[in-house]
Amino acid sequence: MNRRPAVMTVNMTAAELRQRLRRVGIWMPPPERTGVDPEKTAAEIERAGFTSVWVGGGNATPDAFDRLRPLLAGSARLIVATGIANVWAWEPGEMRAAAEGLAAEFPGRLILGLGVSHAPAVTALGHPYQRPLRKMEKFLDELDHPAEHGADRELPPIVLAALGPKMLELSRDQTLGAHPYFTPPEHTAFARSVLGAEPLLVPEQAVILSPDAVAGARAYAERYLRLPNYTRNLERFGFTPADFAGGGSGRLISAIIPSGHAAVLAAVRAHLDAGADHVVIQPLDDSGGFAPAALGDLASVVAELM
Numbered sequence: 653m654n655r656r657p658a659v660m661t662v663n664m665t666a667a668e669l670r671q672r673l674r675r676v677g678i679w680m681p682p683p684e685r686t687g688v689d690p691e692k693t694a695a696e697i698e699r700a701g702f703t704s705v706w707v708g709g710g711n712a713t714p715d716a717f718d719r720l721r722p723l724l725a726g727s728a729r730l731i732v733a734t735g736i737a738n739v740w741a742w743e744p745g746e747m748r749a750a751a752e753g754l755a756a757e758f759p760g761r762l763i764l765g766l767g768v769s770h771a772p773a774v775t776a777l778g779h780p781y782q783r784p785l786r787k788m789e790k791f792l793d794e795l796d797h798p799a800e801h802g803a804d805r806e807l808p809p810i811v812l813a814a815l816g817p818k819m820l821e822l823s824r825d826q827t828l829g830a831h832p833y834f835t836p837p838e839h840t841a842f843a844r845s846v847l848g849a850e851p852l853l854v855p856e857q858a859v860i861l862s863p864d865a866v867a868g869a870r871a872y873a874e875r876y877l878r879l880p881n882y883t884r885n886l887e888r889f890g891f892t893p894a895d896f897a898g899g900g901s902g903r904l905i906s907a908i909i910p911s912g913h914a915a916v917l918a919a920v921r922a923h924l925d926a927g928a929d930h931v932v933i934q935p936l937d938d939s940g941g942f943a944p945a946a947l948g949d950l951a952s953v954v955a956e957l958m
Contacts, residue, residue: 664828674958676702676958677706678706678933679856679933680706683719686942688944694722696944700947701958703730706854706856707732707734708735716734717751717754720734731760731762736769738767738777740774747795753805765813770880785818785819788822795807811827812831816884829853831854832856833882838889840855844926844927856931857923857932859919859920859935859936863913865936867938867939872940891903916953917954920933920954933950935947
């Protein structure tokens with residue numbers, strides 16, 4: 653296979669980043685959307701023993717990277733990632749300048765997760781959601797254009813939000829790895845088979861620590877089951893349209909949003925056993941919203957993996 657050159661980023665290999673990340677981190681919505689104090693939350697995540705925090709929401713506004721700064725400033729070693737930054741919302745040069753600036757301010761502590769998002773979000777930005785793989789290829793090419801390179805700055809490590817084989821191949825060939833979202837451990841095994849041994853594989857895993865919170869899990873899942881990118885991917889692993897109705901079947905909810913201490917630990921371990929390097933856990937409350945108050949209990953549940 654003739655692979656295209658990888659995007660030039662900070663001089664850190666996947667192996668080095670894998671060692672720094674260790675095995676478990678946290679995924680969360682943007683702090684401003686949930687009303688949490690980002691500096692305090694970052695300190696709590698780090699104190700609980702997690703090594704990273706991945707911030708979702710598309711990171712689509714011009715101040716998105718500035719909004720990550722308090723998470724970095726509030727912690728000493730926590731690695732902060734965009735999980736993901738929507739490439740339809742950015743010009744490559746503008747993203748490069750913003751990411752390089754923040755990476756220079758906090759050396760070795762930023763990961764740039766990029767994704768093509770979903771049709772509703774992209775059309776809301778005024779773009780037709782066409783040829784998303786080609787969009788990502790073009791964005792990576794332009795992000796790495798020599799004219800955009802700073803004299804003394806480098807891009808942080810890049811990973812791609814990847815579900816299907818072609819985006820996983822692009823992750824393998826041009827970045828340090830992949831960050832799948834809303835996937836079962838079977839997808840992790842599939843992704844590892846496409847990526848090979850070296851690239852990073854960082855799946856997200858939503859969990860609810862309460863064993864009796866199926867309604868909250870379905871409220872959370874319902875948002876994502878409206879998005880064809882996710883449902884098409886789940887169909888690869890044996891789920892059917894019947895599993896997507898009503899906020900998700902019991903089988904789907906158990907696979908994607910486990911609840912109860914034993915099920916949570918088993919799900920995270922299953923991703924690791926399937927080939928994940930680092931699992932980013934999204935703790936949810938009984939209503940399906942982000943649960944920062946659960947960080948300490950979550951750390952206890954997965955302590956043997958940390």
